[in-house]
Amino acid sequence: MSERRTSVVHAVCAVLTLCWVCVGAPAARAQGAPEPNLPNNDGADKVLRVCADPNNMPLSNDKGEGFENKIAAAMAKDFGYKLEYTYFPQRMGFVRHTLRDKVDNSEQFKCDLIIGVPHGYDMTSTTRPWLHSTYAMVFNKRPEFASIKTPADLLKLPPDQLKKLKLGIFSQTPAVDWLLSNNLIDQAVSYRAQSGDPNAFPGEMIQHDLAQGNVDVVFMWGPIAGYFAKQASDRVKLVPFPPQQGIRFDYEISMGVRYGEKAWHDKIDEWIATHQNDINQILTSYEVPLLPLASAPVAADAPK
Numbered sequence: 001m002s003e004r005r006t007s008v009v010h011a012v013c014a015v016l017t018l019c020w021v022c023v024g025a026p027a028a029r030a031q032g033a034p035e036p037n038l039p040n041n042d043g044a045d046k047v048l049r050v051c052a053d054p055n056n057m058p059l060s061n062d063k064g065e066g067f068e069n070k071i072a073a074a075m076a077k078d079f080g081y082k083l084e085y086t087y088f089p090q091r092m093g094f095v096r097h098t099l100r101d102k103v104d105n106s107e108q109f110k111c112d113l114i115i116g117v118p119h120g121y122d123m124t125s126t127t128r129p130w131l132h133s134t135y136a137m138v139f140n141k142r143p144e145f146a147s148i149k150t151p152a153d154l155l156k157l158p159p160d161q162l163k164k165l166k167l168g169i170f171s172q173t174p175a176v177d178w179l180l181s182n183n184l185i186d187q188a189v190s191y192r193a194q195s196g197d198p199n200a201f202p203g204e205m206i207q208h209d210l211a212q213g214n215v216d217v218v219f220m221w222g223p224i225a226g227y228f229a230k231q232a233s234d235r236v237k238l239v240p241f242p243p244q245q246g247i248r249f250d251y252e253i254s255m256g257v258r259y260g261e262k263a264w265h266d267k268i269d270e271w272i273a274t275h276q277n278d279i280n281q282i283l284t285s286y287e288v289p290l291l292p293l294a295s296a297p298v299a300a301d302a303p304k
Helices: 003-016 066-078 174-179 205-211 222-231 264-276 276-285
Strands: 047-051 080-087 114-116 131-140 167-170 187-193 217-221 236-240 250-257
Touching: 047 250, 066 080, 066 264, 080 187, 131 205, 131 222, 167 174, 167 205, 174 205, 205 217, 205 222, 205 276, 217 222, 222 236, 264 276
Parallel strands: 047 080, 047 114, 167 187, 167 217
Antiparallel strands: 114 250, 131 217, 131 236, 131 250
């Protein structure tokens, strides 16, 4: 694996730790062949079995309130399928315990589709992307922050003011590199990307710590930041990172299926292609910062 590829995989895993979590070592699939002799999942039993996190808003929860839940429901309705879930926290082992796991004493897989994985992710066969978003800064609306319209504007604050700020970041994310490159890392309040508490969720940094003044500025994956910023009403402001050279903040998200199930992959891929406007409407309702989709579809069974 090239140095650049390794860097991209590391960065994508960092994204996943905040949303579509890094569910296994990417290198395990990067050099391997697709799994052989898997039966094609063609929906013969008219059930859409989705693998999801039970407590990861705004992506999904066990009440069906996340945007991934809404997308899955729209797909099931169009297919004329019943919608069923296998829930497991999106942490290490997620794919192993969901997409690749079978019902006890059966050859039936527990679920057949992950709604959100990074485009080109190694642990699954990925569809065309359906989301392109970016990291963002979120901060309380205070007079001293009135001039901040872009992330670069934060750096233009008076030095004595800038040096007093507590900057909330998750470990192993692009925000760490951004703070390092701007000599602000000493002001970081670092959070673990993967908590051992299944009840913890990334949006708590906005919902609790920003509101209580434990941090002054939060750096977070845009789909999560937008949702919790909206819940905070007019109290906070969200400033997305634009695509840029150097540190990468924007990523595309696809759907994931098992290798070897080409017919199922193509069915999902075609649905995305013909329903992107519907998907965008769902994402917009959750205040997800959207960027234009750029990537071409990925071959169903090509090692990524």
